[in-house]
Amino acid sequence: MTSDPSTTREALLRLREQTDAQAAALEGDLRSLFEASRSSNADDEHDPEGSTIAFERAQLTAVLDATRRRLAELDVALRGIDDGSYGICERCSRPIPAERLLARPSARTCVACASRR
Structure with missing residues (x-):
């Protein structure tokens, strides 16, 4: 980041926008996975083809949680720019x-x- 607060703010806002878009995409993926698992009667716990739906759901949830934490951190950074503590x-x-x-x-x-x- 630069020492210029307005340039730093713009960079943080761009990063926040990208992270927000990533969170929205992950939420969509998770919603699709839930819908797919509801309409399927497959025994995913014994599927020899690979990971279970529950495992995929847990992975997506973990990545989404981390993305939401990153958004919160970026919001704190933006407030820091505003109050001079960044x-x-x-x-x-x-x-x-x-x-x-x-x-x-x-x-x-x-x-x-x-x-x-």
């Missing part, structure tokens, strides 16, 4: 290095504090 470590109040913010735009701690967890 890029400042929540624990030690030192600046978070630009390299870390590039790798993880929603980072709320510096590397040193994150490694102490």
Whole structure:
């Protein structure tokens, strides 16, 4: 991320928009899987062809949950831009290095504090 708040905000908004679209697609996939499993009387627990419907549902749910957490993190980052706290470590109040913010735009701690967890 750059040091310019408006450019950083725009980048975070783009990332949030992409993540939101990903969440919507995952929700659609999960809904389709539920509908398919309701209309099927297959014994997916003993299907020799591969993974069970329950396993696929669990995987999709886990990925969707992670995507929703990412959205929440991006919302926190956007609020941080608005209130001036973006890029400042929540624990030690030192600046978070630009390299870390590039790798993880929603980072709320510096590397040193994150490694102490």
